[in-house]
Amino acid sequence: MNIAMTGATGYIGKHLSNYLTEKGGHRIIPLGRSMFREGMSGHLIQTLTHCDVIINLAGAPINKRWTPEYKQELFNSRIVVTHRIIRALNAVKTKPKLMISASAVGYYPPEVEADEYTRTRGDGFLSDLCYAWEKEAKHCPQPTRLVITRFGVVLSPDGGAMQQMLRPLQATKVATAIGPGTQSFPWIAMHDLCRAMEFFIAHEETRGVYNLVAPQQISQYSFTREMGKAYQAWTTIVAPQRAFRIFYGEAASFLTAGQKVRPTRLTEAGFRFSIPTVERLFKGTDHTTVSSLDLNRYMGLWYEIARYENRFEHGLVDVTATYTLRPDGTIRVENRGCKRNSPYDICKTANGHAKIPDSAQPGKLKVSFFLNFYSDYYILELDEENYNYALVGSSTDKYLWILSRTPQLPEEIKKKLVTAAERRGYDTNRLQWIEQF
Template structure:
């Protein structure tokens, strides 16, 4: 199978490229230079003959949200998705499936939400997700579209987890602010196998939550992390600390959503890591 990936040099993209390549697929990287070019020719050539297109491109949200940074976070997702959809729609021989990333940040920050929910959150992150998904929805109806709403992807070599574990290593771990904010997570191995599952299951389309079936709060995650690492977790890190460092971007850690992977479970996907304790132990080995 021939699979094109945008955002292939990112944290998830690197893992996915290796995983799919080892599985015998030909992975076609959609490089930044292709999107910077005014011409669509190189992108069109790269997409030609691909059975699957996976759209992961987007600037990191883990930064101080200046006006410039917010513009980059939004535009890097909107423009990439818009361009891919436009090119694919105009192809004579189209890919079979287009998997476009989104995030559970689209949901409200109170309650637990499966894919059947039509509730939407408010604020910058929710707005980014809504507009991001709107661009993907413009895909031609004769192509299977899957919008993958990612939770926090846990891995020991990248993403949020190494930074989250660091305070515990120095015996200064603790909950963030009230600790009541949602924390929807997924092990990197389940990300990879779930995407392969989506590719293989041709009846799976629409919104799919890429999260473990154990939505947590920050307080619950902190408690388990402290137990697994044999460290105390008596501190409370005030919201103001993150606001000072990240400005408005502090909401990435001071707010959160709880999502449930109903679509994956009903389709028969079996999670390798459905419990946070087992997931954390896997990174300690």
């Protein structure tokens, strides 16, 4: 599908664009700020004419001091942009099938257990902002289906709120909770947010408001303590509320007062969270290997169907790996791949060797392509009946491969292996699907 997206260059937008492009095969059309200037409505209308879905993520960051000028920017970057999208949609003859418009759990009153069926909303600027934002989105014309997503704090270690919390923790080895610490901390893993967006696109029966928060209810202090455990903090402390009020002013309220929110409608629709708890969020990758391996059956030619991109295979297609069992029990490894070039392809081969260091863990291989420098690789999933496909990872989590005995793999098997990788904690957004001819 063609998906138009505001906020595509932001923290969430970048992750979501990569996810929908690489996993869903969708085409993302960024709607930059220039499209929402006066006099650009014709260009916006023309762009939306060719789109199946609109995802509206536009909005200036909320975690800054709310001066009167910045409040106006927060308003304009959300409500004005949404208004101009709606105005353009009214002029489009063939309208998109779906519009997903972002909002936030700041809509709800603090510390009142709430879900999408809760009719009351909070007081103050943040709740008013969310209300106005959603009200504008609700003018979305028929027959475009409208989904409004109220985000909790979106977590990923490579940016956003979690990165801001990790920097001082890693520098001082002290995990610092925001006072009073007892306030609720509604959150969602970035990976589940992306999955939920794909879920809305795929399920035409979904419409209306959905809370994008993990099902786990947790306090600010408990969340910070779990993060501290995962990153080897010496202790967890609570920073007083007044420190945040001095720095943020009125904006401190979104840090010191939390919303106790549940994703009721999302779970009712059949969505299942891959990261439902912070313990799972911080657990890391599951490297449990297959419990049994017939080494003779595993030998032979394997085609690389998908991989994490890495410097050894950068740009390679038609990649294969051939394993040959030697009389001494070690394994000869031959990797081959090609780069498309005119007039001839350039192909290269790398030879190495492997061994199973522990018979009690047959799915763990030590592989070397240079002298005696070994890396650990793990056979995570395997077609135990026919040995036709496998999922292989590494100890560093820099590598992940989907392998097959044939150049092509049925879609249902691909989905099965991707789901298995997600369940283990791998970021399947990074998988690149490799050409095989």
